[in-house]
Amino acid sequence: MESSGAMETDDSRGVSSAVGRLIETWRDDILQRIHGYVELETPTSDGPALNTLADALQHRYCALGADVTVVPVGAEGAAGSHVLAELPGRGQLADASTVLLLGHSDTVWPRETLAGMPWSVDGDRVAGPGSFDMKSGLVVIETALEVIRTLNLPHRPVRIAIAADEEIGSPSFQPLLATMLDTVGCALGFESPHPDGALKRGRWGSTRIDLTVIGRESHAALDPDGGVSAIDELVDQLRQVRAIVDAANEGAASPAVLLNVGTISGGTRANVVAGTASALIGLRFLDAAVESTVLEQIRGVRAMRSGAVIDITVLSSRPAWIPTAANDRLLERMTHAAASCGLTLSARAAAGAADTNLPGARGVPTLDGLGPRGEGAHARTESFSIESLLERIALLVAFLTLAE
Template sequence: MDTLDAQRDVDAARMRDRLKCYVDLETPSGHADALDALLDLIQDRYAGLGAAVERHARDTGAHLVARFPGSDGGHDREPVLCLGHHDTVWPTGTLTGAVPWVEQDGFIRGPGVYDMKGGLVVLETALELLAERGLPHRPITAIVVADEEVGSASARDLVAEHCAGAVAALGFEPPHPDGAVKTARWGSTRVRIDVTGREAHAALAPEDGTSAIEELVDQVLAVRRLAEQHPDVLCNVGTIGGGGRTNVVAGRAWCEIGLRFTDTGTERAVLAALDGLTAHRSGAAVTTEVLTSRPVWPEPGADRALTGVLAEAGEHAGQRATGRPASGAADTNLTGSLGVPSLDGLGPVGRGAHAPDERIVAASLPERAVLTAALLSRL
């Protein structure tokens, strides 16, 4: 197979135009109509590249499954699973406000260019390259989900279903800042703690009340002490609320906590302890609910065959392709936890995920497409 070259084999301007088209359609998580409008374009693109496509409707936006047949005698082989998402963290209006589309000094800036509409363009361009160059490849199943940024609650079963029989899973999230792909991910769990107390007049009869806020404060301190017992656990109380008036003992309070884990054993121990929280005060009740959970994707052991294939693909594309673990979570947490050999971070190089300086290196769009095509043709 001839060596692939980004400048020769890829129309970079076309990739840029496609990305701008996707970014112009703002797609906040949960905005089903906006998400489905972008999915229409992606579906048409995949169908035009020869895929059998199907939509899975959900209240918060549909998911897409596209099945590309294998080539050169590979039709009956196990498929490669490719994962992406089209929702972003940015509210409607960001494009005309805080984060406009800007092309300057070799960068493209805009809401979702890095996380991860650029990755979607990389994937579809790689699929186009496979067809144009007649490169042999296995069947490819691409799944584009609508709620990744809020935990993929409605897509989890769909992704898990397609892990069965997959020879590998590739994610098109952003890479590490130096372009290295991601070979493992920490587990990520969002937990909500709800406290019910008993309301009473804060001055006339405080003894008749039980403060849900004071109980919650003690529960948060207990969670912090629990996290400190496990140095590798990250714990962040992200939101908190409760009460109503300063002259009323608070009857309700709540908080949401983000937790990150490096290993499954610690994850299970911490979540079991949170599930067993009990009230310190008479008249108070505490409940714990897991809102979303992405399991630990552990580092590969002695068998690092997939990273070896990545290195070969990089050499064929004239690139140095390496990988290492990441602390962030994504849908590849699930594929990796289920034992499917996985890589993530095949999207364009850049910075600023979820931040106002979100941007990509424009030249990395065609480079990552060429790397992905080389990788798919070698799996």
């Protein structure tokens, strides 16, 4: 985001100045809070680690005056906990439509990553596993609400929903999220923005599939015909999947479907015909129509070898989010909020999927990328900009306190 020359009223300039001064005063505390969250390494499905962070978030939201609910994932939170919070509006905005704020507590990094990738601050850059994706985004949310509370500003009702399994497609969070959408006016995601700081106003659909083949083991030399190679069958099935995707993209100026085979496993020994094999497949879809067609065709594949059994399981699926006129109106409101604190912004669609896919696809006005600028999500170069972090806090304050 960059400075803007937009005209402001005396009142808005005064509030904006007070907000900016308070955020700057809290600068060190804000970084310490992110540091604390990063030190709580929270890989997906690590229940004890994720529950520790859920407890910290619950404490923070309660201190801000929110009604908090912790939803365990798995038996008694064995895979972590989602955190939900409701904060009523205040003043002349008390009856405004509710703003849904979306984030996640899990990261792609295993425990002990900090040993070789430690937290560091170098000028404007802060690095550390999970700092950019997306613990800095979590702190944008809570700090903005703390600023509003401290300055006693009127604000819209807020609902916070923090997923514990976003990095694997939110399989347990998405059904929970779906129950919230009828009662919110818009949804904001605090994932990372585009590299230039632009917000995300649409996302490709994303589906993760497990393709497993059951064959039959036999001695590879003494009884080769007695076996059915699951690995050979899997290779041919992957060729079929590739052909389906290529057909969907045929004649298009740019791909409408992206395919990535992320992992392959199977077999036991070189002298044993493989009895099982599987692949984890990631698919991205430009729109719902091509998604429906391709997934239907993939589900319809049949084994090529007598005796082989194919099992296709959809592990997670996020629908394509196509921008609408309602999205444009939300972007106008966000742009106005940015101007009120001397900032400008832009927005465009993104290929990556996130929890904002669901509200966006369901027609809820949605924007994502409200976390700070940075780089290296899921990479060892992961870092974010302090200046951008402080700007994002000010932007969220301005949006939540903007009169309708």
